[in-house]
Amino acid sequence: MAPNLDSFFQTVDANSEHFIDRLRKAVAIPSISAEEARREDVVKMGMFLKSQLESLGASMEARPLGKQPGKEHLELPPAVIGRYPAKKQEGKRTILVYGHYDVQPAEKSDGWNTDPFELTVDEKGRMYGRGSTDDKGPVLGWVNVIESHQKAGIDFPVNLLMCFEGMEEYGSEGLDDFIVAECKPGKYFADADAVCISDNYWLGTEKPCLTYGLRGCSYYSIEISGPGQDLHSGVFGGTAQEPMTDLTRVMATLVDTNGRIQIPGIYELVAPMTDEEKGLYTNIAFTMDNLYESLGSKTGIFDQKEETLMARWRNPSLSLHGIEGAFSAPGAKTVIPAKVTGKFSIRTVPDMEPHEVDTLVFKYIKSQFARLESKNTLDVSLQHSGKWWVASPNHWNFTAAAKAVEKVWKIKPDLTREGGSIPVTLTFEQATGKNVLLLPMGSSTDAAHSINEKLDRRNYIEGIKLLGAYLHYVAEEPMK
Amino acid sequence: MAPNLDSFFQTVDANSEHFIDRLRKAVAIPSISAEEARREDVVKMGMFLKSQLESLGASMEARPLGKQPGKEHLELPPAVIGRYPAKKQEGKRTILVYGHYDVQPAEKSDGWNTDPFELTVDEKGRMYGRGSTDDKGPVLGWVNVIESHQKAGIDFPVNLLMCFEGMEEYGSEGLDDFIVAECKPGKYFADADAVCISDNYWLGTEKPCLTYGLRGCSYYSIEISGPGQDLHSGVFGGTAQEPMTDLTRVMATLVDTNGRIQIPGIYELVAPMTDEEKGLYTNIAFTMDNLYESLGSKTGIFDQKEETLMARWRNPSLSLHGIEGAFSAPGAKTVIPAKVTGKFSIRTVPDMEPHEVDTLVFKYIKSQFARLESKNTLDVSLQHSGKWWVASPNHWNFTAAAKAVEKVWKIKPDLTREGGSIPVTLTFEQATGKNVLLLPMGSSTDAAHSINEKLDRRNYIEGIKLLGAYLHYVAEEPMK
Incomplete structure (x- = not known):
């Protein structure tokens, strides 16, 4: 041949x-x-x-x-x-x-x-x-x-x-x-x-x-707004509900330190592991040292290469990327931002349908914001998604x-x-x-x-x- | 005369x-x-x-x-x-x-x-x-x-x-x-x-x-770092502990939507209200409409002018200003930031001694971070304080x-x-x-x-x- x-x-x-x-x-x-x-x-x-x-x-x-x-x-x-x-x-x-x-x-x-x-x-x-x-x-x-x-x-x-x-x-x-x-x-x-x-x-x-x-990627924005313009924290601190406070509280409910997504229903969308698949990861030429070298640190979530590969390839993840509209420069500025937009994305895997993910994300974020009983305004939206x-x-x-x-x-x-x-x-x-x-x-x-x-x-x-x-x-x- | x-x-x-x-x-x-x-x-x-x-x-x-x-x-x-x-x-x-x-x-x-x-x-x-x-x-x-x-x-x-x-x-x-x-x-x-x-x-x-x-002002930074450099969330999402996740979780524990500072001991430092002081606020020429006009919204915390004036003048407040090192521009970037620095300040009032406030802040933030059991590194510091x-x-x-x-x-x-x-x-x-x-x-x-x-x-x-x-x-x- x-x-x-x-x-x-x-x-x-x-x-x-x-x-x-x-x-x-x-x-x-x-x-x-x-x-x-x-x-x-x-x-x-x-x-x-x-x-x-x-x-x-x-x-x-x-x-x-x-x-x-x-x-x-x-x-x-x-x-x-x-x-x-x-x-x-x-x-x-x-x-x-x-x-x-x-x-x-x-x-x-x-x-x-x-x-x-x-x-x-x-x-x-x-x-x-x-x-x-x-x-x-x-x-x-x-x-x-x-x-x-x-x-x-x-x-x-x-x-x-x-x-x-x-x-x-x-x-x-x-x-x-x-x-x-x-x-x-x-x-x-x-x-x-x-x-x-x-x-x-x-x-x-x-x-x-x-x-x-x-993996696919669904990228979301959480916008929270209140005051008509940025405020001085000396004058208004303690008297106004601050969008940054609400946004931080909502973003903190999305994922934990070990990468576990907190949005109910997300993991139910993930294709179950088959017996055939279970064996796949052990023989892959990859070591934890490979991970640590590319991370530049030992701040990995898992100790075993199998779990690490599964986390990278076949499980979803959620990363918080940053906040638009807040103070982001070096130094100290005592601003209360009037409108802040948190950015995060979910890496998706089989069999997660993007629109089903959106539905779960929107529902969860709205419920977390509702729990705050805030007078500020929430708008959560999908920026883009790729399957x-x-x-x-x-x-x-x-x-x-x-x-x-x-x-x-x-x-x-x-x-x-x-x-x-x-x-x-x-x-x-x-x-x-x-x-x-x-x-x-x-x-x-x-x-x-x-x-x-x-x-x-x-x-x-x-x-x-x-x-x-x-x-x-x-x-x-x-x-x- | x-x-x-x-x-x-x-x-x-x-x-x-x-x-x-x-x-x-x-x-x-x-x-x-x-x-x-x-x-x-x-x-x-x-x-x-x-x-x-x-x-x-x-x-x-x-x-x-x-x-x-x-x-x-x-x-x-x-x-x-x-x-x-x-x-x-x-x-x-x-x-x-x-x-x-x-x-x-x-x-x-x-x-x-x-x-x-x-x-x-x-x-x-x-x-x-x-x-x-x-x-x-x-x-x-x-x-x-x-x-x-x-x-x-x-x-x-x-x-x-x-x-x-x-x-x-x-x-x-x-x-x-x-x-x-x-x-x-x-x-x-x-x-x-x-x-x-x-x-x-x-x-x-x-x-x-x-x-x-x-009021005085004590301005703090919470720096959390992990990876040696910024990471791509596609490659590393789900396998590495992310500093933004930890920082957001710590910042979310500092203050609630109604401005109540969550750091134990802070309010114990505040001078108690005297009977004489209680009467002071009622006669001040200030209305809630004055507040709403300057806010450009009705997102105030209190409904009464007396509480609002007390919140502005004689009670401490805590504002989250923003995060340095995260993605803060418009658009969508799928970065996992390697090092992020949260900025917040506390407006201080009698009889809060700045160094006592620092002690309570540092202790609380360290304990909140410790609860995450994260492998990332925390550094909390005072940027400046004025009494x-x-x-x-x-x-x-x-x-x-x-x-x-x-x-x-x-x-x-x-x-x-x-x-x-x-x-x-x-x-x-x-x-x-x-x-x-x-x-x-x-x-x-x-x-x-x-x-x-x-x-x-x-x-x-x-x-x-x-x-x-x-x-x-x-x-x-x-x-x-």
């Missing part, structure tokens, strides 16, 4: 310096989507990617996504989409891959040891640079897979559909509608048989994983990826979920109706979004092999 | 346009102490005041107060001090008066109806301009009193010592040490027999008052002022306290060891510190008479 992989792997190894050089060129383009002044560079990066793929014979398009909402003088960077081979190979599976070519902001003065836009490889093979791991390395991985097949003279095993965006680090503006439209019958992505996204990370540094679940996502890890898309991992890394991957959200995942699942796989290239220490972001040379080169091997196995995997 | 007052009053009336013109010249100097670029104007205003008094024969000095702490390139505006008559009149009482010649910031664009630095008198005699009531009107009141005595050909009834500062609206930088030093034997203010400060307001708009008490002040309203300084009010306004003044602090009051009391009187000129609607600050023409002109009459009565009042 997958007989051509050896020569593909050898070609990847033989071209590794060339592939690193390609990443170097990409990192050198500061495609920061959050910064207006860098919009030109974001587009430049999209065009670089398009031309690299076109030079390999892919059929590419740069699709405009319109004006940026709220900044209508700015054109959104295009969705760079494509197909390889340019002409569809009948009888082969079609795999839709997604990645993004924009990056987080970075300045040397933020604390980087090296120029963030100059790929710098150290003696341990750590390749530092903004976007190295998030997400230029994985995106160029697909380019390198195509080139390696051509150089090795191997047939490309699938039809590859590509969707690369330039606004992922700024809310994926404009992309959702585009995906939904292009997945309709007769449109660009209509014939996808499965989806693969390489934009997340291993749980640790040594063991690869396949990710099949993400959790869980795919079947038994689908051929996953079993193919697992075989690819074992071929490249000589180890069975961990099947993991994540605590955060990657909203595009759910969009692809819903728009295509097909299985979506998250297939990470980088490791937990890559510091995406932070200073000194890096991708290990090993993860990049073996990662190219992994993406290619995945396409070979996915081409041959029986339907399930 | 005080036989010369009629001719003094007539002279004030005859010169009222001249006095308004003096105020116009003062308001035209934008002596904003908070703005570095206006420092020259603050000094200019001090020199204007000094020259006005010198031209009337007062002995004046501009005393340097050194560099501004934290902005050492800036010289503090001088303390303008003086004596009138220049040569001490033996056998007459010496009254030390205080005021300030700096003002709050103001820009037309803040919402002023008129240029804030051009005194604008409307048809109802409202004189709009920054500093009109706070505190240029009262300060020039003393100048006008001297000039009116000269023009009326009346002996000046007391020795007047003057202390005018230019940093009151920016924390009275440098003044405390100066006052303490100059009140020592043989120094400038050594022979003061009593102190009079005109820098506050009537409780309403129709009835004058004498103010004999102020309450209460003078005896039976002292000759007050009885003289009461007679002056009755003479000028044909009504007995309310004896009031205030909920806020004027720290220099306590400084003068402690440094001189003498009685301090707060003798307001303006009314509750003057909007000091706000847009459209004004002083009513009536309050200014009658206020000049009041200050002069006070000096006459205070000269004759028997010792008590």
